[in-house]
Amino acid sequence: MSTSFLEQADAWQKAPFDNETQKDVAALKNNPEALEDAFYKDLAFGTGGMRGVMGVGTNRVNKYTFGRTTQGLSNYLKEQFPTATPRVVIGYDCRHNSKELAQIVANIFSANGIDVFLFSDLRATPEVSFAVRHLACHCGVVLTASHNPPEYNGYKVYWQDGGQIVPPQDAGIIAAINSTQYQEINFDAQPNHINTIDTAVDEAFQKASVEVGRIGNGNRNELKIVFTSLHGTSITAIPQVLKAAGYDKVTIIEEQATPDGDFPTVKSPNPEEPEALQMAMQKANEIGADIVIGTDPDADRLGIAVRNETNELELLNGNQTMIAMTDFILSKGNFTYADNAFVGSTVVSTPMMLPLAKHYGIECKLGLTGFKWIAQMIEHYPNQKCLGGGEESFGFMVGDFVRDKDAVTAALLACELAAEAKSNGSSFFNTLLNTYEKLGLYQEKLVSLVKKGKSGAAEIERLMEQFRSNPPKTLDGSVVTHLEDYATATRHNLQSQEKETIPLPKANVLIFISEDGTRVAARPSGTEPKIKFYVSVNTKLDSAENYRSTKEVLDQKINHILAELGIS
Numbered sequence: 001m002s003t004s005f006l007e008q009a010d011a012w013q014k015a016p017f018d019n020e021t022q023k024d025v026a027a028l029k030n031n032p033e034a035l036e037d038a039f040y041k042d043l044a045f046g047t048g049g050m051r052g053v054m055g056v057g058t059n060r061v062n063k064y065t066f067g068r069t070t071q072g073l074s075n076y077l078k079e080q081f082p083t084a085t086p087r088v089v090i091g092y093d094c095r096h097n098s099k100e101l102a103q104i105v106a107n108i109f110s111a112n113g114i115d116v117f118l119f120s121d122l123r124a125t126p127e128v129s130f131a132v133r134h135l136a137c138h139c140g141v142v143l144t145a146s147h148n149p150p151e152y153n154g155y156k157v158y159w160q161d162g163g164q165i166v167p168p169q170d171a172g173i174i175a176a177i178n179s180t181q182y183q184e185i186n187f188d189a190q191p192n193h194i195n196t197i198d199t200a201v202d203e204a205f206q207k208a209s210v211e212v213g214r215i216g217n218g219n220r221n222e223l224k225i226v227f228t229s230l231h232g233t234s235i236t237a238i239p240q241v242l243k244a245a246g247y248d249k250v251t252i253i254e255e256q257a258t259p260d261g262d263f264p265t266v267k268s269p270n271p272e273e274p275e276a277l278q279m280a281m282q283k284a285n286e287i288g289a290d291i292v293i294g295t296d297p298d299a300d301r302l303g304i305a306v307r308n309e310t311n312e313l314e315l316l317n318g319n320q321t322m323i324a325m326t327d328f329i330l331s332k333g334n335f336t337y338a339d340n341a342f343v344g345s346t347v348v349s350t351p352m353m354l355p356l357a358k359h360y361g362i363e364c365k366l367g368l369t370g371f372k373w374i375a376q377m378i379e380h381y382p383n384q385k386c387l388g389g390g391e392e393s394f395g396f397m398v399g400d401f402v403r404d405k406d407a408v409t410a411a412l413l414a415c416e417l418a419a420e421a422k423s424n425g426s427s428f429f430n431t432l433l434n435t436y437e438k439l440g441l442y443q444e445k446l447v448s449l450v451k452k453g454k455s456g457a458a459e460i461e462r463l464m465e466q467f468r469s470n471p472p473k474t475l476d477g478s479v480v481t482h483l484e485d486y487a488t489a490t491r492h493n494l495q496s497q498e499k500e501t502i503p504l505p506k507a508n509v510l511i512f513i514s515e516d517g518t519r520v521a522a523r524p525s526g527t528e529p530k531i532k533f534y535v536s537v538n539t540k541l542d543s544a545e546n547y548r549s550t551k552e553v554l555d556q557k558i559n560h561i562l563a564e565l566g567i568s
Contacts, residue, residue, distance in 0.1 A: 072177030124299035163375025218419030232297035271303025322390030344389030
């Protein structure tokens with residue numbers, strides 16, 4: 001074990017660390033392996049915030065690592081807004097210790113003379129994004145670890161626009177945190193700077209959600225909905241929004257309705273995982289429900305199951321829900337390019353968003369992975385109206401009143417689509433099939449390879465370099481015509497050898513595009529020890545009746561491509 005690990009641990013057994021922390025570190029010394037893991041590095045605050053296992057140590061979530069982050073952020077806020085008293089809104093989810101850590105974070109901000117608006121209890125993340133602008137705050141903080149296991153917690157930062165931090169704020173905040181020492185943390189709360197918020201902000205958020213998301217013309221009383229919050233925060237908002245919008249037939253999965261950081265009824269509280277919605281699907285089949293809705297713990301991701309062409313419940317993926325809901329929004333608007341409206345998506349999401357937007361005469365802007373880049377589009381193009389945005393990882397945003405993934409308003413929008421389709425003798429699923437008939441059937445698959453530890457990180461780096469230096473020449477027989485390398489921000493035409501600049505921030509992402517429109521993207525995960533591959537293929541769908549057989553052909557094509565690339 002490196003001496004530096006022991007030196008770090010020794011430092012945590014002295015002031016400024018409290019007696020309880022010192023005792024916990026002393027106990028940890030009985031387990032050298034655990035001690036090393038807790039102290040071998042600092043829990044880093046990256047461009048998406050910080051996330052980690054709770055416990056004592058520099059590589060853990062605790063009052064000191066969150067405290068150092070908050071002190072550094074306080075310093076940055078006072079530097080950026082020297083003539084104003086900075087204002088910060090703080091929210092948190094159902095994670096263990098979140099309420100206590102949120103109070104500590106509030107205390108530190110207040111100790112630095114910053115006005116704090118602290119939610120009285122757990123709230124959905126999109127409400128915090130909304131509250132930043134609603135309360136004219138300079139910054140927002142959400143304590144959440146999204147869908148990570150129960151032992152995790154995290155710290156996410158929003159800027160004045162309600163979007164997660166992007167350049168230049170992200171680098172400035174990281175530098176301020178890295179230059180802050182533990183002994184500099186000011187824990188001495190100034191209560192006059194701390195304001196508790198609850199129902200007034202709730203009502204404003206829910207009212208806005210209904211105003212933006214209630215765009216259908218269906219019979220809402222006839223739609224049968226099953227909803228599960230998966231032990232998370234959406235129980236505080238989605239039932240209320242659906243009721244306010246006129247939906248009375250909402251069955252809540254009571255076994256999963258109470259917020260619980262142990263997530264006792266699921267292996268993972270992630271609506272991307274089919275297992276997470278099993279209980280809701282079973283109830284939906286028992287009562288003949290039309291739609292199942294489930295959210296992750298902080299209520300930014302949304303999972304949906306609807307009745308398919310044989311009236312069986314089928315889970316949709318993030319690309320499918322994004323296409324269906326974007327199509328629904330655009331079908332209501334009669335937009336043209338002259339209206340200066342746009343929708344947003346990401347470079348690894350379904351490319352079907354581009355022809356869909358073109359079909360309605362508007363622009364689709366693409367950003368890097370993550371909703372902060374869609375939020376940034378709104379700021380960068382103030383003369384254009386953002387109608388919404390989505391990404392493949394089960395995130396969707398309706399309008400621009402929330403500047404992040406918003407499962408609350410997206411849940412309402414999904415019900416609006418389903419209710420209107422049902423009133424017209426159709427269904428959510430058939431509406432999606434109609435869109436495929438118009439624009440072609442796009443089929444996507446995500447493969448994530450787990451590569452843990454130092455050797456795993458090296459393997460991921462090697463794989464990326466291998467694909468970068470030796471790109472595939474064909475994808476299932478179709479010639480690769482373009483290579484997009486976001487690390488160098490270049491789009492290389494492999495036939496003409498011409499290169500053009502990609503007008504996005506640099507990132508470790510590679511995309512191969514073949515002659516028939518097949519796309520393969522590769523990128524290391526920013527939050528997990530994984531390398532991710534996104535495959536998209538498409539073909540014409542001559543009729544909805546041929547959906548299954550056409551989809552099977554595309555599935556086989558995807559499997560051929562994965563085999564060719566050695567990905568499994």
